[in-house]
Amino acid sequence: MRIRIKELVIRDFRGFSNERRITFGDGINVIHGPVGSGKTSIIQAIEYALYGTQLEVKERISKLVDLINEEADEMTIRLTLSDGSSVTRALRRSGDSARETVRAIIDSVVIKGEDADRRIIELLGIDDDDFERFVLVTHRTLEALVYGSIVRRSILIDKLFGLEILDNLNKSLPMTQIERLITELRQRLASIKELPEITSKYGSIERAREKMSELRAEIDRLRGEEEELSKAYNELLLKRNESLKGLRGVEEVYSNYIATRLRREGIEEELSKANVRDINETSIRLRLERLRDALIERLEEFALVKDAEELEKLVITNDNLADALERLYTAFENLVKLRDKLTEDKDYLGRVRQDLELQAESEKASLRELEGRLAQEEGRVREYRDLVSKYGEPERIRRELEELRAKLEKINAEEGFRSSLLNVLQYILTTHTDKCPVCGKPLSDEDYETISRRIKELSSKEGMESIDNIRDRINELEKVLMRVESLRAIVDDYEATVERAREVKSRLEALITRLETIDSSIRDLDKRIQTLMRFINEFRDEIDDVDKAISYLKKYRELEKLRAQEDELKKQLASLGLDTNTVVKLEDDIKYISDKLTQVRNKLSEDSAELSRLELILSRVGLDKEDPSTLRRRLDFLEEFYNKLGRIRAGIRDVQARVRDEMIKLVRDNVGPIFKTLYPYEDLEGAGIEVTVRDRGVVGVVSEYTLYAFRPGGRKVTVSRLSDGQRLTIALSFLLSVYRATNHNIDFLLMDEPIPYVDQNIRRAFASLLVRLIKEGLVGQVIITTQSEDLRNDVVNAARDAGINCRVVRLVKEGNERKIVQEP
Amino acid sequence: MGELDELITKLLKERLGEDAELAIKLYTAYKERGRRGVLEVINEVLREVGVEVSMGED
Numbered sequence: 001m002r003i004r005i006k007e008l009v010i011r012d013f014r015g016f017s018n019e020r021r022i023t024f025g026d027g028i029n030v031i032h033g034p035v036g037s038g039k040t041s042i043i044q045a046i047e048y049a050l051y052g053t054q055l056e057v058k059e060r061i062s063k064l065v066d067l068i069n070e071e072a073d074e075m076t077i078r079l080t081l082s083d084g085s086s087v088t089r090a091l092r093r094s095g096d097s098a099r100e101t102v103r104a105i106i107d108s109v110v111i112k113g114e115d116a117d118r119r120i121i122e123l124l125g126i127d128d129d130d131f132e133r134f135v136l137v138t139h140r141t142l143e144a145l146v147y148g149s150i151v152r153r154s155i156l157i158d159k160l161f162g163l164e165i166l167d168n169l170n171k172s173l174p175m176t177q178i179e180r181l182i183t184e185l186r187q188r189l190a191s192i193k194e195l196p197e198i199t200s201k202y203g204s205i206e207r208a209r210e211k212m213s214e215l216r217a218e219i220d221r222l223r224g225e226e227e228e229l230s231k232a233y234n235e236l237l238l239k240r241n242e243s244l245k246g247l248r249g250v251e252e253v254y255s256n257y258i259a260t261r262l263r264r265e266g267i268e269e270e271l272s273k274a275n276v277r278d279i280n281e282t283s284i285r286l287r288l289e290r291l292r293d294a295l296i297e298r299l300e301e302f303a304l305v306k307d308a309e310e311l312e313k314l315v316i317t318n319d320n321l322a323d324a325l326e327r328l329y330t331a332f333e334n335l336v337k338l339r340d341k342l343t344e345d346k347d348y349l350g351r352v353r354q355d356l357e358l359q360a361e362s363e364k365a366s367l368r369e370l371e372g373r374l375a376q377e378e379g380r381v382r383e384y385r386d387l388v389s390k391y392g393e394p395e396r397i398r399r400e401l402e403e404l405r406a407k408l409e410k411i412n413a414e415e416g417f418r419s420s421l422l423n424v425l426q427y428i429l430t431t432h433t434d435k436c437p438v439c440g441k442p443l444s445d446e447d448y449e450t451i452s453r454r455i456k457e458l459s460s461k462e463g464m465e466s467i468d469n470i471r472d473r474i475n476e477l478e479k480v481l482m483r484v485e486s487l488r489a490i491v492d493d494y495e496a497t498v499e500r501a502r503e504v505k506s507r508l509e510a511l512i513t514r515l516e517t518i519d520s521s522i523r524d525l526d527k528r529i530q531t532l533m534r535f536i537n538e539f540r541d542e543i544d545d546v547d548k549a550i551s552y553l554k555k556y557r558e559l560e561k562l563r564a565q566e567d568e569l570k571k572q573l574a575s576l577g578l579d580t581n582t583v584v585k586l587e588d589d590i591k592y593i594s595d596k597l598t599q600v601r602n603k604l605s606e607d608s609a610e611l612s613r614l615e616l617i618l619s620r621v622g623l624d625k626e627d628p629s630t631l632r633r634r635l636d637f638l639e640e641f642y643n644k645l646g647r648i649r650a651g652i653r654d655v656q657a658r659v660r661d662e663m664i665k666l667v668r669d670n671v672g673p674i675f676k677t678l679y680p681y682e683d684l685e686g687a688g689i690e691v692t693v694r695d696r697g698v699v700g701v702v703s704e705y706t707l708y709a710f711r712p713g714g715r716k717v718t719v720s721r722l723s724d725g726q727r728l729t730i731a732l733s734f735l736l737s738v739y740r741a742t743n744h745n746i747d748f749l750l751m752d753e754p755i756p757y758v759d760q761n762i763r764r765a766f767a768s769l770l771v772r773l774i775k776e777g778l779v780g781q782v783i784i785t786t787q788s789e790d791l792r793n794d795v796v797n798a799a800r801d802a803g804i805n806c807r808v809v810r811l812v813k814e815g816n817e818r819k820i821v822q823e824p
Numbered sequence: 825m826g827e828l829d830e831l832i833t834k835l836l837k838e839r840l841g842e843d844a845e846l847a848i849k850l851y852t853a854y855k856e857r858g859r860r861g862v863l864e865v866i867n868e869v870l871r872e873v874g875v876e877v878s879m880g881e882d
Contacts, residue, residue, distance in 0.1 A: 057858045129855065130828065162828040169851055172859040174866060177877040634873040641869065648847045651840040658835050659828070742827055 002747035003124060004082040004781040005046060012072035014041040020820045024783060025807045027774050028799050031785040032792045033811025038818045039785035042811075043752045046783075047136065049079035049087050051128035052102055052117055058128065064091055065098040082747075084108075087120055125744030133160050134739045137751045145734060146719045146727035150704050157689075157705045160738050161663040166656045170649050178642050185635040191617045192628045198617055208614055215611040222604045229597045236590045243582065250576045257569040257580075258587055264562040267555050276552045281318035284553060287546050288316050288324050291539065295331055298535050302338055302528075307331045321550055328543060332536075339532045346525040353518045356511055363508040370501040377494045384487040387480055394488065397481045401474060408470045415463050422458045425451050657693075660703060663741070664691055670737035675709070677776045678769055679729045684717070686710040687730050707734060724758070725765030732769055736778055748781035749773075755791065767794035771802045829855065 004026060011019040015038045022031075022042065031039050048055055048067060056064045068075045074092040081087075085106045091098040104116035111119050121127050126135070144156040158164055195205075202208040244250055292311055299308035311331050316324045391397050424438060429451055435442055443451075570580045668689060675687035690706045707730055708716045719727050739749070755766050773779050786792055792808060799806035810821040832851065837844040846869070853861030860879060867876040 057856075057860070059858065127855070162832075165854065166832070166851075168859075169854045169862065172854060172862040173850070174863060174877040181875055181877075634875065637873045638870075638875070644843055644846065647843050648840060648850070651836060651843065651847060654839050655832060655835040658839075659832060662831060 001083050001745070002780060003085075003745050004748050005079065005783060006082050007078075007080040008042065008045060008049070009078040009080075010045050010076070012069040012075040013045055013077060014038065014067060014069060015816075015818045016041065016820075017069050017071055017817070022809050022820055023807075023822065024781065025805055026781055027805030027807075028770055028795060029781070029783045029807045029809065030792050030795055031783065031809045031811060032787070032789070033785075034787055034813060037787075037811035037813040039787070039811060040752055042809075043136070043750050043783070043785060045077050046079060046750060047128075047131065049077045049089055050120060050124065051131065052089055053100055054117075054128040058132075060132070063097065064100065065093060065096065067091055068093055068098060081123075083123075085123060087116065124746055126742065126746060129162065129165055130742060130744070133162060134735060134742070135746055135748070135750060137735060137749055137754055139752075139754050139756055141735070142728065142731045142754055145707065145731040146722075150706075151702075153707070154703055154705050158660070158703070160735070161660060163656050163659060163663075166652050166659070170652050173645050173649060175642070175645060175649075178638060178645070182635065182638050182642060185631055185638065187616070189628065189631050189635060191619075192631070194613070194617050198614065205618065208618060212611060212614045212618065215607050215614070219604060219607050219611065222600055222607065226597065226600045226604060229593055229600060233590070233593045233597060236586065236593060240586055240590065243578070243586065250573070250578055253569060253572050253576060254578070254583070257566065257573055257583070260562055260566045260569060261584075261587070264559060264566055267559045267562065271552060271555060271559070274548075274552060276556065279549060279553050279556050281321060281553065284321055284546060284549050285316050285318055287542070287549070288321065288328065291328055291543055291546065292316065292324075294535075295328060295335070295539065298335060298532075298539075299331065302335065302532065304331075304334055304338065307334050321553075325543070325547060325550060332539060332543065335532065336536060339529060339536060342525055342529050342532065346522060346529060349518055349522050349525065353515065353522065356515050356518065360508060360511040360515065363504055363511060367501060367504045367508060370497055370504060373497055374494065374501065377490055377497075380487055380490050381494050384484060384491050387484050387487075391477070391480050391484070394481060394484050397477055397484065401477045401481065404470055404474050404477070408467065408474065411463065411467050411470065415467065418458050418463060422455060425455050425458070429455065657703075660691065663738075664689060666741040667734070667737045670740050671733050672710075674736050674740070674778065675729060675733040677778065678733055678772050679726070680772075682712065684709045684722075684726060685712050687733055688716070689734065707731075724762040728755070728762065728766055729769060732773070736773070739779075747779060748783060749779050751782060751784040753785055753787065756787070760790070763788070763791050763794050764798075767791065767798040770795055771798045771804050774799075774804050775802055 005024045007024065008022045009019060010016055010021075013020075015036075031042055033039050044055075044061070044067075047060075053064065055061045061067065068091055072093075074090060076088065076090045078086060078088040085104065087102065087104040089103075090101045092101075102113060102116045104111045104120055106119050106123055124131075141156060141160075144152045146153075148156070155164075158167070198208050199205060202211050244254060292314060296308045296311050299305070299311065311327070314324060314327055392400075428437065428443065429448065432448075433443065573580050573583065671689060672686040676685065687707070687709045690708070692704045692706070694702055694704055707719045709719075709722060709726060709730060711717055719730055722730070755762060758766075770782055770784070773782065784795070796806055796808060798804075808823040810823055812819040812821060829851075833848050836847045836851065840847050846865075849865050850862050853865045855861075857864065863877055863879055870876050
């Protein structure tokens, strides 16, 4: 259910003493009364009832205590809403402030304190910021939307879009305070860091403090000296002007003379410092020729044949010394480039060598590992080989075993027969029977002799011994075969390892050979580079020296010219009546004072800097009880935090731009249809909004909004070209489009004096707009305050004509007393 | 939290990454307690290194 306002009861609220009650209806509610009768207080009472202390937090009122009537110590507000919910707030004066209690009944449940605040926001679906944005409409809002400058309008629209909060949040970030904390910490750290230096420089803090006093005295003295010297300098300049005055044409000659003299002295000083007494072209030419020959030799040695040939063609004369020098430098630079190239090659080979060394190390490690494995298995391999040499290959052993087993089988069978026969014969002999028990043949004595002989033959052990021998051999061979077979895998692995070791060894040898070749190349390159380096260094020293000599030669020649010129100017000055000795003396004095002044000023500057440094560092001595590492950690933390806040500020600005885009999209979709609903005429058929982002220099990037209407056919007309009624319709359409772009449960608008001081046309247009708002179902309830009786009448008449419910609440001011009269 | 707050919170998260947590905390504090709320949040952070900003200064 969407919420409207049903009843407001106030007791001792602002200018209203005792209890007052207003009942609101659906449709339009006009609160009418003169200035100071408490119209705005009624609107404020509704807002306070809904959002309580937030009004003070957001600085919409300066102090809550101001809401209590001056004559009372407490006040109460009860607001009843259309769904039966109610909220009661009481304020009790407590010194300069006030204590609030809140009690709400929502869905027949009593809620108190912060829970009540939270539940009211949930019930309405908007917080105090949103309420201020689009439920509470003042004349400032409407004016700024359609009459104000583009800047004012843009600020207001940003506020309506909720972007002002982000702006205010950014402004609330205490960047300056944190900056100050950082600066202070930096100073403290600098002081701590520099203190040991000061102590070591001056011996002790006390001595440094004495030095400060000395510096102050010295600075005072230097300032005095500077003042005196400046005075003397100015006097000399005046004297010079005086001596030139009245001598026509002398100034130019004089200036030339002074300039020539100064230049001559400068060159003389320079040459004297460089110890140049006499210099001539021939000696330089000879040096250049020697350099050329040496360079040609080196260029040829290093195969820079073309450069060598070019230089050979160079003929050096006393007149082309500078050119010749330039050509020698050019050829020399090629030699330097060659050295760089050789160094690069050497570095490259060094890197290749390093790679190869790594590879060789790796191969060596592999070889060591393989040799280790071979040594470990050598015993077993030797055992295998001994067994093979004694018993043959496993195949052969297997064959012999098969043969022995067959032989054993045969002998075993023969032995069985012999044993059975022996038993039968022994039985016959023992029993002495007449007949053979096997075949029944009668036995004679002769037969018995044969049997006895045969038994003797058959009792021989020869057969048994043979069987034992074969068995022993089979056992031996089986053991050998098992051992040989178990060793075979090891031997195979051993042989494979031997093969691998051979391959690794061969690779290692190849690597070592390559390394040796590279080593030799590097040595060779190094030798060449060293040779070249020595030559380059020596040659550079020499050629630079010749270069300097050529430059001195030029100056020497210039000096000769200047001397001649100076003599000439001296003569001219004498002919103009000026004593050159006086001039020279005066100029010397000026120069002396000027140099002295510069010295004093430099010293003054140095002393002042040192004094400031000492003052800064010593001012904090003894103040810092904290460990420098703690200060450092704090500084790091603050710097990081400051940067973080900076990033957040930038982020908030970006978010603001994106929210603006989103809001524009939402509002653009709504504003046209709402405008068409509110504006029944055919000369305009819609409205819209556009935003332009502009960079306003120091102000920064700003967004400028344009509100416009559409003529039939789609042509845009900006608000400035519309009538007052059309402007008001656009303003209200825009407000309602923001109102409807947000999901909430509110179905009322509060309008606090929305159009003061307007003419009849605007009043009527506005009255008919309000009626249309209700009639078209855009809002269910409007509570509007006005001091204008005309507007009240216009609204009442328009509502009556349209059959819309309209109530009038009259506020009466009698002295300090304010009364509420609910008109029928 | 209203729709606008939700939109702003979402955009702050997208834009600020690791810094979003503090930014949202500051935004909420501003909404609830105005500038004082912002400074309270900041002082809570600064307390870690034993400093604070004053409520009365810019």
